[in-house]
Amino acid sequence: MENVDSRWLDTLYREGFEAVFGSWMGRYACPFLFGHNLADKYVSISDLCRHLDGCIVDTGDSQLVGRSRDIEQSLQSTISAFAARWLPVTSPEPNSNEDHCSLVQSLWRHARRDMLRVINRPAYRSMLSLLLFALTPIPEGISEDEEADGISGQACVHAALQQIQTLRARQRNLQFSGSKVSPSLKSQAIVTTPESIETSGFINAESTVYWAALTFDTSASLTLNCRSLLSSGLFGFESELPWRLVKTCAKMFDENARQWKQGSSDMTDERANQIIAAGASWKLLGWKVTAIFKEALRDGHDESEVRRAYLAVVDSVKQFGIIYRPLLDECHKRMPFLGQQTKLRWFSLMLHYHLSILMLVDIIEATDRQDLLSDITDICIDAENTVMNTLAFGLHNTFTLKRPLDSIEADGLTRRQSVFTVPIVSIDPYPHHAVAGVQLLRKAIDRDFGIGKITEETYQSLLSTLERTLRHLPQSSKSVRAAIAKFSTATDDNSVHPSVLV
Structure with a gap:
């Protein structure tokens, strides 16, 4: 991909996901920061993870610096895969559906292959990569066999939660399992400077990341059939x-x-x-x-x-x-x-x-x-x-995005913009919640119509709202396309139990 595309995908990620999630991590929402007037109102979780990784890595160790570079590349590729679903609504000259589908599949496959390496590189950015991949929808066109032949989103969440526990412990004691005995050698231990630990900024940052992990953990325990790992x-x-x-x-x-x-x-x-x-x-x-x-x-x-x-x-x-x-x-x-x-x-x-x-x-x-x-x-x-x-x-209600376009003219570099205005539901960073809401509401209105509680005119109007919602969600998502296909054939006795994260 061209650099401008990577930058734009990062912008889409920040304008959507971090605008919402960052509010949950700020001083008005995060209970660890409540009342701290110097704490940020909105927190970029990716920047915060970078900051924490910088605090615990010895910059004098070339091996650790190289490892940090790999961790950053994994995070960037995960962000690109996460945000690629919104490219069609922000493209000045939209590619064909086939081209976009191919791009989304390619980014998703690359990020998924990388997840095993991410799991084996514990870091705050690795934790975020795992959580973001768990929120990345399986693209349309991925077969059931391919879907089963690799790591799942749920497994990524569990691995991320295990990483946050390891990072917070910062222990150097002997660790072992049936597959490996790993004495934590000094050269391999997590390095945290005394100055960074003593500052309230580091403690607040670490507590905020823990609140972020607890958010994913709580969501998974509700929407999936699994127990909470952090609570x-x-x-x-x-x-x-x-x-x-x-x-x-x-x-x-x-x-x-x-x-x-x-x-x-x-x-x-x-x-x-x-x-x-x-x-x-x-x-x-x-x-x-x-x-x-x-x-x-x-x-x-x-x-x-x-x-x-x-x-x-x-x-x-x-x-x-x-x-x-x-x-x-x-x-x-x-x-x-x-x-x-x-x-x-x-x-x-x-x-x-x-x-x-x-x-x-x-x-x-x-x-x-x-x-x-x-x-x-x-x-x-x-x-x-x-x-x-x-x-x-x-x-x-609409959301406006401004995509910068670079063009070289006679007098040098000129900055231009393409402006895109879309319904808020189109840019919502949690479209799977909208899918779940549509499915559960369909049950409710089918029930009410069946007992004569609402008229046929009202029933059709409500169905129209639900269907329009689905069609404004990212169409590259396999779950969205399946929900649209199922929508017209839903029956009163369907038992819907949606699986969603955060």
Whole structure:
């Protein structure tokens, strides 16, 4: 690929993924940074990982410097594979579908082959490469055999979480397994200067990366049938520092918000982003307690434990409704006057949070626990309404990207730009969440239409919104194309259990 393409793919990654994820890692969302006024509001996770790797690598060791260069190249190739799905909506002269599909497949295959090397090079950037590859959709055109003949996204997440544990430990003791005994020689040990460890900046940076890993870990434990690796499950999670900090930060945020002027007239872009970021922190707690409820049902725990986990989910939803939802609704009223990245962050939060409630309902139905649904009827209806309205918001609000074009003229280098304006849903860094939301909403509206709760006109209008959402998502994704193909043939009794990350 030409350098300009690599730079543009990096820009797409930063404008989309890091605009959203960076808000979750900033001082308004990350519980480890809450109240640190000198901490950044938005954090580039890739730059942060580079900074941390720089702190723990001995620049005088040529072997380690070369290894660091390989780690950086792997991260860049993963970012390119991750962002390639958005090239069609930002190309001044779009290539044919075949050319774009071939490019996406090539980048994905290259990144996937590299993942085994990434696993064997523990570093903060390696951890990020593994997590980003897990978020990279399998391209359309990849056969089932090829898909099975290599590492999976779920395995990459688990490897990344293992790396963050190793990096945080920084131990040099003897380590061994059945395949290898590895005494941690001094020359191979992770080098961290005393000065870097003692600074609050290093500690904050390391804590932020841990919060990022915990975000992926929590998501995987909910959307996939696996246990959390960084956090306790049904027994013990309440005593863990991150979740206690989230609850404390929520109380502090609520106390501060009560001092604000009521209504949307005082809703600035700055305040809206503070509200959205704070809500995103509670969203992760909501995903955590929902994952624990799923664990209680899946592992056959006593009914008292199932009930306790269920009530924790209900309480989490109620607290979100009291502390954050009114403020998020005020943000929505003021949305025409807010920035496009603020709109993208609001869209992402509202979709992700309420998607977890739809998944809760799906879990209850899949385990035939209809007795639990009666207590959350209003919560379920509100979640269905909100996800539908959020998808409509993503279709009707736009995001503008400016792609620089270099041209050499008589008087030297001239800078030009191509401007692309697309629906927010098209540039959403988590399109798999939209796919899951569409599938679960399809079940809901089929149900309501079947019992005569909505008219045929309304039913067709809702279906149109869902179908338009799918068609605005990256069409190079195998999952998106499969969802579109399945959409028209979905039936009332389909059991949808989506697998999504973060």
